[in-house]
Amino acid sequence: MATLVLDNGAYTAKIGYSSDQVSVIPNCQFRSKTSRMKTFTANQLDEIKDPSALFYILPFQKGYLVNWDVQRKVWDHLFGKEMFKVDFAESSIVISEPYFNFTSIQESMNEILFEEYRFQSALRINAGSLSARGYFRSEPYQLCCLLVDSGFSFTHIAPYCRGSRMKDGIRRINVGGKLLTNHLKEIISYRQLHVMDETHVINQVKEDVCFVSQDFYKDMAVAQLKGHDNTVMRDYVLPDFSAIKKGFCKPADQVVLSGKYKTGEQILRLANERFAVPEMLFHPSDIGIQEMGIPEAIVDSVQSLSEDMQPHMYGNIILTGGNVLFPGFRERLEAELRSLVPAHIPVKVTLPNNPITYAWEGGKLLANDPDYEEMVVTRDDYEENGHFVCEEKFDI
The missing domain is CATH 3.30.420.40 (ATPase, nucleotide binding domain)
Known part of the structure; x- marks a missing residue:
């Protein structure tokens, strides 16, 4: 029987068969202002020619799965012909859930996996437990x-x-990452350019230029210096989605102090935002x-x-x-x-080599473990005993 491992995160789904490699795919739907009526799902994001003012439709709110319609559409896409061509009659699934998940969400998930998709067996487990399993196996x-x-x-x-x-x-x-991106949008909108609708672009800016300061007050002093003494300052070229498909950071030695570039590129100048945004992970009281x-x-x-x-x-x-x-x-x-x-x-x-897929790798090890069959709930078990059998087995 094939085992599908799905680390169902609030931002990306990490999915793949236990005998195969992992794919990291957005766990949401999108609408773009250029094609307002059309909804794109998961990795169809690549088909959007102009992702400015991209509108995200997320199945998760505050870390918990609340929008089942969107989640079903994403899963239909992942399990369907375009992606993994899952044969439910011959498949088992390992799926992650957050810590202290609500019983109502757990019951809905059981119903969807067993009654709608009709997987032969399933294991619902915290992503952290998968990561721990991977760590204990390597150490x-x-x-x-x-x-x-x-x-x-x-x-x-x-x-x-x-x-x-x-x-x-x-x-x-x-x-989490959502709060950091939103805070960066607010800072840039207040200081330079209105970007409150540009979640997709500013998320990319955050990933490309932000860093964690080793000495916050020292870096803050450097960020206030003028000219080339300000080693924190960077210029980020925003995408225009015709010539420049993806934004990028100019090398430090190419920064023009006047901020006026001949090429007509649209520039974001970033200084203390680069480290003040990730600082919230260490000092949430800052905001x-x-x-x-x-x-x-x-x-x-x-x-x-x-x-x-x-x-x-x-x-x-x-x-x-x-x-x-x-x-x-x-x-x-x-x-x-x-x-x-x-x-x-x-x-x-x-820090593991790939912290984003670390839990998925743990799930892959678990699916190939000799004890795996003992941990899952089969569809026959579920049909006979309902949610009770899942509660009993999955509390690990």
């Missing part, structure tokens, strides 16, 4: 790890010991969110566990999710934790 001598998963809607801190999550230690910060930053949340999580476990947790911190790809993120987090954790305890923060 068989480790007993504990602490996962920092910073995604589109939230950042979760989740401790795992011997492969099972420690529920009491899970912490959530309501800061009025009264919550801990990631380093404090890690310490709070670890201190809720037994003392024997604490050194193991600090020594095995794994970063996953799109936000951890900001340059300097790992180094800053390790430095801040070093100042918060007792000196005799070693601190080690690991």
Whole structure:
């Protein structure tokens, strides 16, 4: 039987067969102002010739799956002829869900997987549990790890010991990639150019030019300097979707101080925004969110566990999710934790090669595990016992 692994994130779906490679596909629908009546789904984004003022229709709100109509259309597209040509009668599925998911959402998902798509068996599991499984498989001598998963809607801190999550230690910060992009849109709109409708473009700007400062106040002072002394300043060329399909950052040595380029390119000049936006992951209170930053949340999580476990947790911190790809993120987090954790305890923060698909890789290992058949719920089980059997088996 073929096993499909789907890490169903709020921004991208990471999907592929357990015998194959992963595909990262937008988990949403789009409408563009140039073709207002037509709706594009998932990777059809590439077909939109002019993605300015692109309107996103997201199945997730605040990290939870609430718009089933959109999610069904995305899944129909992924499972259908264009993408994976899933033969439901011969397929099993591993699908991720957020921590502390609502029972009503879980029941809807069970119904859709078993009654509509009619998968032969299914396993619903937290993405963090898949990541932990992948980590323990690659480091068989480790007993504990602490996962920092910073995604589109939230950042979760989740401790795992011997492969099972420690529920009491899970912490959530309501800061994710969506908030960072929205904040960058507001700053640019206030200072330079109205871009509140340009989520797609500004998201690209954020990924291309933002970084995590190692010394916030020092970088802030540099960003206020004039001329070439301001080493933080960069010029970003916005796409016009005819000659320039995708925006790009001009090299530091090509920045024209007057800001007037002969080519007629539309330029965004970015200085302290480059590091002030990712700083919200460390200090959400900067924009009025009264919550801990990631380093404090890690310490709070670890201190809720037994003392024997604490050194193991600090020594095995794994970063996953799109936000951890900001340059300097790992180094800053390790430095801040070093100042918060007792000196005799070693601190080690690991950034995997691809933190976005790390959970999917864990799901692939799980699907090929000899114990996999014991963990799933089959369609016969579900038809006989309903949601009860899923609740019993999936709480892992």
